[in-house]
Amino acid sequence: MGRPRIERGAKQGDVIRDRVAAVAARSARPTSLLGQKTDRSVTVPLDQLHPDPRNNEVFELGGIEDLARDIEANGLAHYPVVRPHPEFEDEYMIVAGHRRHAALSLLVEQGHGGRFGQVACHLVPSDDLDSGVLMLTTNVRQRDLSTLERIHTIAFAQSLVGELREAGRLEAGTTTDGKIAELVNLAPRTVAYYRSLTKLIEGLRALLDERRITFTTARELAQQPIDVQERVLAQIESGEDGALSGAQVAALTESATAKDPTVAKAPDAGKLITALERAAERVSNLEQATPDEITTFTPRIAAVAELLDAITAKRGV
Numbered sequence: 001m002g003r004p005r006i007e008r009g010a011k012q013g014d015v016i017r018d019r020v021a022a023v024a025a026r027s028a029r030p031t032s033l034l035g036q037k038t039d040r041s042v043t044v045p046l047d048q049l050h051p052d053p054r055n056n057e058v059f060e061l062g063g064i065e066d067l068a069r070d071i072e073a074n075g076l077a078h079y080p081v082v083r084p085h086p087e088f089e090d091e092y093m094i095v096a097g098h099r100r101h102a103a104l105s106l107l108v109e110q111g112h113g114g115r116f117g118q119v120a121c122h123l124v125p126s127d128d129l130d131s132g133v134l135m136l137t138t139n140v141r142q143r144d145l146s147t148l149e150r151i152h153t154i155a156f157a158q159s160l161v162g163e164l165r166e167a168g169r170l171e172a173g174t175t176t177d178g179k180i181a182e183l184v185n186l187a188p189r190t191v192a193y194y195r196s197l198t199k200l201i202e203g204l205r206a207l208l209d210e211r212r213i214t215f216t217t218a219r220e221l222a223q224q225p226i227d228v229q230e231r232v233l234a235q236i237e238s239g240e241d242g243a244l245s246g247a248q249v250a251a252l253t254e255s256a257t258a259k260d261p262t263v264a265k266a267p268d269a270g271k272l273i274t275a276l277e278r279a280a281e282r283v284s285n286l287e288q289a290t291p292d293e294i295t296t297f298t299p300r301i302a303a304v305a306e307l308l309d310a311i312t313a314k315r316g317v
Helices: 012-026 030-034 053-058 064-074 098-116 128-142 147-166 176-184 188-195 202-209 215-222 226-238 246-258 269-289 291-315
Strands: 040-045 081-084 092-096 118-123
Touching: 053 128, 053 147, 064 098, 081 128, 092 098, 092 128, 098 118, 128 147, 128 176, 147 176, 147 188, 147 202, 176 188, 202 215, 202 226, 215 226, 215 246, 226 246
Parallel strands: 081 118
Antiparallel strands: 040 118, 081 092
């Protein structure tokens, strides 16, 4: 069975080894990735190669048909990077190369299993955290990301940084924004900008990606509660297509907020009685201190007393 042709500029093992070393250094745990040879290649049956589910939550798998045609004509240019599957023995999970895997799967479906049913892969021993970092850093440096992907990568990086910190794998003094900026290859100010958009619901993120709303409008919507965002999205989707101005979205937000069915929370009776007792004590002290001034509040105090009497009578106390 013929193996896909692999074109080489620099030695791929050296490239991968350098990248793995960089990831290991960033995660402050070099032995986790460098404890074994990082230039080992394995040939894996395509049905034993599994995508990392996190990849599809962050990155889009676009242009698969075009990539498949290119691979069919020119062979596979680069090894997919894989790790041992955390659950299935003798099977592998993709770290980098999800689009290549999707393109190869398409070629097999189209009857090219004899040529592409097995794929040469670069094996990198790693855990979930290391593979997540490598998957993220590889994609953001090799692809032009959409706005939606940028938001997802920031959210994913934020989650990774939290896990790295909890695992004690960040150097002392490392800030969350600084680490995210390093992972996603953006300036800290840009990271802060995109982080403000991670609170947008998916539908509004899609509208931003389609440029139907502006970044400024999206940031304002991200500050609204989820239920308000959902109502704004529903109103937008029920209207005419096309880009919306900030004023139009602001009007929709105001309308959605006005329809917010806010229900007053039932007060705790014990806390209310305690508050009344304290208030009565303070009024009593105030009356002793300034008897002349307190007379101006006598009608209001009498009204409160009458209200309390009415409540007592209603409750039959």
